[in-house]
Amino acid sequence: MTDEAQDVIGDYRYGFHDPENSTIRFDQGLSEQVVRDISELKNEPQWMTDIRVKAYRHFVERVMPEWGNCDLLNMIDFESITYFLRSSNKTEKSWDDVPDDIKNTFNRLGIPEAEQKWLGGVTAQYESEAVYHSIREDLEEQGVIFLDMDSGLKQFPEIIKKYFGTVIPYSDNKFSALNTAVWSGGSFLYIPKGISVEMPVQAYFRINAKNMGQFERTLIIADEGSSVHYVEGCTAPSYSTDSLHSAVVELIAMEGAKIRYSTVQNWSSNVYNLVTKRAVAHKNATIEWVDGNIGSKLTMKYPSVLLKGEGAHAEVISVAYAGEGQHQDTGAKVHHLASNTTSNIISKSISKKGGRSSYRGLLQVTPKSSGCRSKIVCDALILDENSRSDTYPTMEIGNSTADLEHEASVSKVSSDQLFYLMSRGFTEEAAMGLIVNGFFEPFTRELPMEYALELNKLLELEMEGSIG
Amino acid sequence: MREVAEEILRIENLHVSVEGTAILKGVNLTIHRGEIHVIMGRNGAGKSTLANVVMGHPAYVITEGSIFYKGQPLEELAVFERARAGMFLSFQYPAVIPGVQVGTFLKKSVTSVRDEAPKGRAFRKELTAAMEQLSMDKSFLSRYVNDGFSGGEKKRLEILQMLLLKPHLALLDETDSGLDIDALRIVAKGINEVAVDSACLIITHYQRLLDLVKPDYVHAMINGAIVQTGGPELALKLEDRGYDWLDVTA
Numbered sequence: 108m109t110d111e112a113q114d115v116i117g118d119y120r121y122g123f124h125d126p127e128n129s130t131i132r133f134d135q136g137l138s139e140q141v142v143r144d145i146s147e148l149k150n151e152p153q154w155m156t157d158i159r160v161k162a163y164r165h166f167v168e169r170v171m172p173e174w175g176n177c178d179l180l181n182m183i184d185f186e187s188i189t190y191f192l193r194s195s196n197k198t199e200k201s202w203d204d205v206p207d208d209i210k211n212t213f214n215r216l217g218i219p220e221a222e223q224k225w226l227g228g229v230t231a232q233y234e235s236e237a238v239y240h241s242i243r244e245d246l247e248e249q250g251v252i253f254l255d256m257d258s259g260l261k262q263f264p265e266i267i268k269k270y271f272g273t274v275i276p277y278s279d280n281k282f283s284a285l286n287t288a289v290w291s292g293g294s295f296l297y298i299p300k301g302i303s304v305e306m307p308v309q310a311y312f313r314i315n316a317k318n319m320g321q322f323e324r325t326l327i328i329a330d331e332g333s334s335v336h337y338v339e340g341c342t343a344p345s346y347s348t349d350s351l352h353s354a355v356v357e358l359i360a361m362e363g364a365k366i367r368y369s370t371v372q373n374w375s376s377n378v379y380n381l382v383t384k385r386a387v388a389h390k391n392a393t394i395e396w397v398d399g400n401i402g403s404k405l406t407m408k409y410p411s412v413l414l415k416g417e418g419a420h421a422e423v424i425s426v427a428y429a430g431e432g433q434h435q436d437t438g439a440k441v442h443h444l445a446s447n448t449t450s451n452i453i454s455k456s457i458s459k460k461g462g463r464s465s466y467r468g469l470l471q472v473t474p475k476s477s478g479c480r481s482k483i484v485c486d487a488l489i490l491d492e493n494s495r496s497d498t499y500p501t502m503e504i505g506n507s508t509a510d511l512e513h514e515a516s517v518s519k520v521s522s523d524q525l526f527y528l529m530s531r532g533f534t535e536e537a538a539m540g541l542i543v544n545g546f547f548e549p550f551t552r553e554l555p556m557e558y559a560l561e562l563n564k565l566l567e568l569e570m571e572g573s574i575g
Numbered sequence: 576m577r578e579v580a581e582e583i584l585r586i587e588n589l590h591v592s593v594e595g596t597a598i599l600k601g602v603n604l605t606i607h608r609g610e611i612h613v614i615m616g617r618n619g620a621g622k623s624t625l626a627n628v629v630m631g632h633p634a635y636v637i638t639e640g641s642i643f644y645k646g647q648p649l650e651e652l653a654v655f656e657r658a659r660a661g662m663f664l665s666f667q668y669p670a671v672i673p674g675v676q677v678g679t680f681l682k683k684s685v686t687s688v689r690d691e692a693p694k695g696r697a698f699r700k701e702l703t704a705a706m707e708q709l710s711m712d713k714s715f716l717s718r719y720v721n722d723g724f725s726g727g728e729k730k731r732l733e734i735l736q737m738l739l740l741k742p743h744l745a746l747l748d749e750t751d752s753g754l755d756i757d758a759l760r761i762v763a764k765g766i767n768e769v770a771v772d773s774a775c776l777i778i779t780h781y782q783r784l785l786d787l788v789k790p791d792y793v794h795a796m797i798n799g800a801i802v803q804t805g806g807p808e809l810a811l812k813l814e815d816r817g818y819d820w821l822d823v824t825a
């Protein structure tokens with residue numbers, strides 16, 4: 108490993124990378140031909156090719172967002188990115204059949220072990236495509252469909268055609284256009300009416316190659332009265348050049364359905380993480396975004412919920428940790444489009460060593476929506492003088508019956524808290540780690556236990572060597 | 576003949592200031608294993624300052640004099656090392672640590688002080704016994720450290736920690752304040768247990784604790800210095816007459 112790479116890696120535990128053994132690798136750079144080539148390679152129906160091309164043209168015309176961290180955004184060099192990289196010719200159903208180097212990576216990340224212990228299904232994506240995929244038989248028998256998106260399009264083209272891009276059209280923003288043009292991989296999950304999937308299903312996204320662009324596309328449909336918990340994890344090696352992760356995630360919860368979508372994003376600090384996540388909740392449906400952002404160079408992500416049906420409920424709990432050289436621009440958007448809809452937003456951020464975290468929120472209540480309730484709590488913890496936290500809340504309230512609560516706080520770790528813990532035998536770093544874990548607790552307690560423990564460990568490691 | 580007990584704490588001519596203001600002005604105090612010392616004094620006299628500086632609070636600057644713990648100069652030890660060496664401070668105002676459960680905190684604290692993770696079942700037994708002794712409900716373990724605790728509950732949690740950490744030097748800063756009569760008895764019992772084999776420095780305003788915990792020495796602190804030392808009778812006299820008569824002496 109070069110010294111330069113080592114510098115970038117620092118304490119990042121997942122910064123290792125494997126030799127690249129790609130079977131197909133596109134040249135760097137983007138053009139309409141690249142978009143058509145991806146579609147052709149995947150043998151897609153014409154309508155998908157057409158959407159991709161339209162999206163590409165929109166992407167070219169669309170200007171960069173003029174808000175957020177424009178300096179960092181404008182540093183993205185779209186021509187230096189690899190838009191498609193196939194590292195295995197097949198999506199395997201058994202880990203034994205996955206190429207060794209890739210399998211080892213996922214072993215190191217603990218995925219097969221987690222799968223055996225407590226998951227209902229797993230998709231493991233490496234670069235552009237899923238290399239492994241499996242679902243428990245009992246779920247399959249109940250009619251649950253859990254596939255990587257490419258296989259989903261092959262096997263269930265009519266469902267995909269009906270819902271693809273309906274929650275997030277390609278024209279939504281520059282990066283949703285980019286994703287629609289070059290998407291590859293991601294998950295397709297369908298839960299039939301009335302089925303509750305008790306064990307979480309997980310997708311794991313790994314970028315291995317340098318200058319890679321990963322553009323997964325996820326669509327989750329929970330039919331009437333069903334429920335599911337989907338978990339997403341992501342890591343990448345630490346390189347001194349940047350990678351781009353730009354996903355689109357669309358969720359649809361039909362009447363009375365419930366979808367919980369949990370993410371622990373732990374990209375290395377050379378990854379741009381520009382993700383559009385949006386959900387539609389129909390009558391009495393519930394959407395829960397549990398969104399943790401620990402890594403990346405710049406994250407811009409605002410999980411959104413359109414509360415379309417009466418009585419629908421949205422829950423967004425997010426945490427962001429911005430360390431050295433990182434900007435976490437995150438938040439939540441909830442649109443109360445029907446009466447008696449409710450939402451609850453909790454956002455917590457920590458900034459350390461010059462890191463910057465921003466909360467960007469939107470709460471909308473349309474004029475015809477009466478009796479809506481919403482509570483927003485934003486807490487920021489700043490660990491040193493060089494770090495920064497800002498909030499940009501927007502409220503568009505068109506109906507006077509809305510019941511809204513908004514609390515915001517910015518705090519620092521007090522020397523009395525540190526002294527108290529140190530007087531109980533904790534080193535300063537351990538004390539800081541405990542305080543930070545406590546601050547994120549409202550988030551961690553929502554995660555499956557295995558993730559919660561992992562996240563706590565991760566945060567404790569982040570606090571190591573950080574005091575001085 | 577009685578053997579001379581081990582010297583635990585020795586404070587010599589200690590001068591301490593906070594943000595440039597002198598608070599302690601020449602404190603001398605030596606405590607041996609098995610001894611209970613009490614410090615009384617008016618609000619603002621410098622009692623908590625003394626306890627905090629012994630434990631190593633960074634806001635308090637020693638401008639003159641020294642502190643020795645078991646013969647070792649304390650300035651060499653960081654706060655967490657003092658804890659691991661067997662020093663313990665029961666805080667007058669324990670800090671709130673939001674989101675951190677008491678159970679997790681206790682386990683981690685015991686692990687750091689003992690320098691090894693306590694065995695799961697043995698630790699649970701020890702913890703349950705200590706909590707029963709302090710009449711603390713199990714539900715405390717899942718609450719956040721001192722978050723929303725009543726004054727008396729905070730003090731009980733301090734004593735619970737003391738029972739688990741088994742210190743060689745216990746500094747108890749107004750641990751009796753805010754306790755109801757039953758709790759005072761329970762806490763006194765805890766202190767007496769620890770005091771058998773440790774050095775104890777108790778800061779208090781009230782005789783009522785001293786009816787239950789028999790001090791060997793009582794010190795009166797006025798304006799940052801110990802101006803009078805006596806036996807239990809001094810506490811009774813202070814309770815009866817206040818501190819004014821000492822001003823003349825000081």
Ligand SMILES: Nc1ncnc2c1ncn2[C@@H]1O[C@H](COP(=O)(O)OP(=O)(O)OP(=O)(O)O)[C@@H](O)[C@H]1O
Nearest residue numbers: 593594598616617618619620621622623624625634
């Ligand atoms: N961190 C600090 N910053 C500024 N002043 C301080 C600080 N700590 C103590 N002091 C001051 O030092 C003096 C002594 O305070 P200390 O807390 O030691 O008193 P005390 O004897 O414990 O009083 P009490 O009986 O009220 O607890 C007080 O005037 C107090 O205001």
Ligand SMILES: [Mg+2]
Nearest residue numbers: 622623624667
């Ligand atoms: Mg005091």
